[in-house]
Amino acid sequence: MTIHPHKRRLRSAGPWLALLALSLVAPACAKAGKTMSMAPDAPAADPSYARGDYGGEAQMGGMPMEADGSYDMDEMADMEAMEEMPAEPAPPPTVTASVGTPASGPASTNDIPQQQPGFGGLQKEGANFKAKAKPERHEPEGAKDTRDVTKKSGGSEAKPGDEATTTDEPKDLGRQIIYTAEMTISVFKVEEAMKKVEVATIAAGGYIQQMSEGYYVLRLPAPALRGVMDDVGGLGVVESRSLQARDVTEEFVDLQSRIRVLRETREQLLALLKRAHSVKEALEVRQALDAVTMELEVALGRLRMLENLIGFSTLTLHISERGPHTSIPSSNDPFPWVDSLGVESTEWK
Amino acid sequence: MIMRASSRLPRPRRARLTAVTWAAVALAGLMGLGACAPFKLEPPPGFAEVQDYERNTRMKAGDNVGLSVRVFDNVRGGTLAYWAEDLVTKLGARGYQLTAQKLVKSKNGEPGTRFDFDYQAPGEDIKKFYSAVLFVTDRYRIVLQVAGDAEHNGRYLSRIDGIVAELKVGGCKLGSKICGGAQPPPLKTPPPPAPESDGEDTPSEDSPPPDNAPADAVSQDANVAAPQG
Numbered sequence: 360m361t362i363h364p365h366k367r368r369l370r371s372a373g374p375w376l377a378l379l380a381l382s383l384v385a386p387a388c389a390k391a392g393k394t395m396s397m398a399p400d401a402p403a404a405d406p407s408y409a410r411g412d413y414g415g416e417a418q419m420g421g422m423p424m425e426a427d428g429s430y431d432m433d434e435m436a437d438m439e440a441m442e443e444m445p446a447e448p449a450p451p452p453t454v455t456a457s458v459g460t461p462a463s464g465p466a467s468t469n470d471i472p473q474q475q476p477g478f479g480g481l482q483k484e485g486a487n488f489k490a491k492a493k494p495e496r497h498e499p500e501g502a503k504d505t506r507d508v509t510k511k512s513g514g515s516e517a518k519p520g521d522e523a524t525t526t527d528e529p530k531d532l533g534r535q536i537i538y539t540a541e542m543t544i545s546v547f548k549v550e551e552a553m554k555k556v557e558v559a560t561i562a563a564g565g566y567i568q569q570m571s572e573g574y575y576v577l578r579l580p581a582p583a584l585r586g587v588m589d590d591v592g593g594l595g596v597v598e599s600r601s602l603q604a605r606d607v608t609e610e611f612v613d614l615q616s617r618i619r620v621l622r623e624t625r626e627q628l629l630a631l632l633k634r635a636h637s638v639k640e641a642l643e644v645r646q647a648l649d650a651v652t653m654e655l656e657v658a659l660g661r662l663r664m665l666e667n668l669i670g671f672s673t674l675t676l677h678i679s680e681r682g683p684h685t686s687i688p689s690s691n692d693p694f695p696w697v698d699s700l701g702v703e704s705t706e707w708k
Numbered sequence: 709m710i711m712r713a714s715s716r717l718p719r720p721r722r723a724r725l726t727a728v729t730w731a732a733v734a735l736a737g738l739m740g741l742g743a744c745a746p747f748k749l750e751p752p753p754g755f756a757e758v759q760d761y762e763r764n765t766r767m768k769a770g771d772n773v774g775l776s777v778r779v780f781d782n783v784r785g786g787t788l789a790y791w792a793e794d795l796v797t798k799l800g801a802r803g804y805q806l807t808a809q810k811l812v813k814s815k816n817g818e819p820g821t822r823f824d825f826d827y828q829a830p831g832e833d834i835k836k837f838y839s840a841v842l843f844v845t846d847r848y849r850i851v852l853q854v855a856g857d858a859e860h861n862g863r864y865l866s867r868i869d870g871i872v873a874e875l876k877v878g879g880c881k882l883g884s885k886i887c888g889g890a891q892p893p894p895l896k897t898p899p900p901p902a903p904e905s906d907g908e909d910t911p912s913e914d915s916p917p918p919d920n921a922p923a924d925a926v927s928q929d930a931n932v933a934a935p936q937g
Binding site (some may be wrong): 698707 | 758766768772773774775776778780794795798799802804827829830832836838840849851853854855856857
């Protein structure tokens with residue numbers, strides 16, 4: 360077997376490529392009465408690996424080490440076809456296989472370039488195959504799971520495969536906005552006003568995030584924010600009031616996409632881990648799996664935090680005591696003299 | 709000129725006239741300096757002075773009823789009627805309910821207007837009384853205020869006229885059209901918000917008159933005196 364120039368590029372794929380080749384070729388060779396060493400630069404690749412078609416289920420953290428040797432020579436034939444793949448791109452075929460589903464049959468070379476973004480080191484392998492086709496966009500099952508996650512305030516992680524329905528277009532999530540408000544009010548009796556603020560907060564379904572004398576950081580359900588602000592404003596004289604809205608739709612959608620891809624990647628790594636044939640293979644896959652899992656957890660945490668910020672607005676409230684020193688601010692009055700008059704500026708406590 | 713006229717007089721008599729002249733000038737100067745003070749008020753019985761600034765004097769009674777005198781510069785065109793309407797309108801917007809309006813006079817005979825209000829601070833259950841007496845001179849707007857819990861109003865409202873009678877106000881110019889100007893017409897504040905009903909639209913007898921009610925409707929209830937002067 361001669362080494363073609365395009366195969367040299369495959370040498371840069373690193374140990375993952377070798378692992379992949381071993382997982383496919385070694386059992387087949389064993390079946391054919393041959394032996395094969397674990398060469399790190401083995402110029403071969405599994406098309407189904409790049410496509411993400413894996414069979415079987417694997418539990419995260421499991422260490423399946425048995426080699427069932429069920430591969431036949433058809434896969435070897437596919438490998439041979441891979442090696443002889445032309446350099447010029449072929450006309451784009453119609454790809455109908457969905458990502459992340461169990462293998463539905465022998466892979467063809469046209470199915471190969473389904474590159475998985477965010478796949479870590481394994482992504483390089485797909486790049487070596489030179490994309491020959493523009494695959495159709497299939498929303499993986501993880502995407503729906505992610506949307507389900509966003510609807511839950513708790514943000515619990517949904518298991519992949521719970522709902523297999525996929526859509527071609529992502530759903531419109533609407534604008535994701537974080538509201539942050541700040542108010543300063545002055546009252547005659549700070550203690551009573553603070554009690555009323557707490558009652559109004561709890562009645563609105565919110566909670567107190569931080570509290571000190573005359574200072575509150577309240578977390579309120581976003582739809583109840585304005586109502587609570589009006590109620591709080593009625594407790595005294597509103598000295599200042601502000602409301603800010605931060606649109607995080609882009610970050611939100613990016614996070615969802617990232618989580619979807621990471622879940623797909625994790626599933627693929629789990630399947631690959633199940634097919635590992637040696638401790639070294641399993642450890643390498645496990646390392647990649649740990650990295651992906653860590654990245655997934657970070658993204659999920661960030662998503663949960665965003666959901667919390669979107670669902671619960673933050674109201675920072677300052678309460679000061681009114682007295683003779685207090686004047687009432689007026690808007691555009693050229694004669695604000697009356698602002699400094701009244702009971703507040705006269706009565707003593 | 710005085711010296712020139714007195715130079716024809718005998719020396720003793722001329723010296724006596726010169727002394728009298730200088731004394732008159734000094735007296736006039738002192739009077740003029742005194743007239744520059746916006747107001748003068750000794751603490752009434754039962755009040756102790758807490759703060760004494762030229763434009764803001766505060767006194768306090770034992771039951772926390774406060775008395776203060778605030779001074780603001782007047783502007784051209786600012787009359788008692790103008791500032792009285794401004795005062796009542798803005799206090800009314802803050803929830804003050806005008807209950808009475810009457811003419812008062814200061815110790816030096818300057819006419820002013822007294823406004824009595826009821827007030828309940830937002831979010832508070834305790835009602836307050838508040839009286840503001842407004843004087844407007846060429847140079848100043850002077851407001852004497854008395855405020856406290858409504859339970860004390862019976863004791864203090866009757867004393868306010870007497871306190872005002874001890875107040876001297878300054879800032880009038882000779883031939884002034886501002887000092888001694890016309891009293892404001894009967895003023896009114898917006899009616900207090902109606903209590904939440906149980907869904908019935910029929911107004912109760914205690915409900916406030918509508919906004920298009922005659923102006924004297926509130927004035928009569930509020931025992932507002934007819935404008936004088």
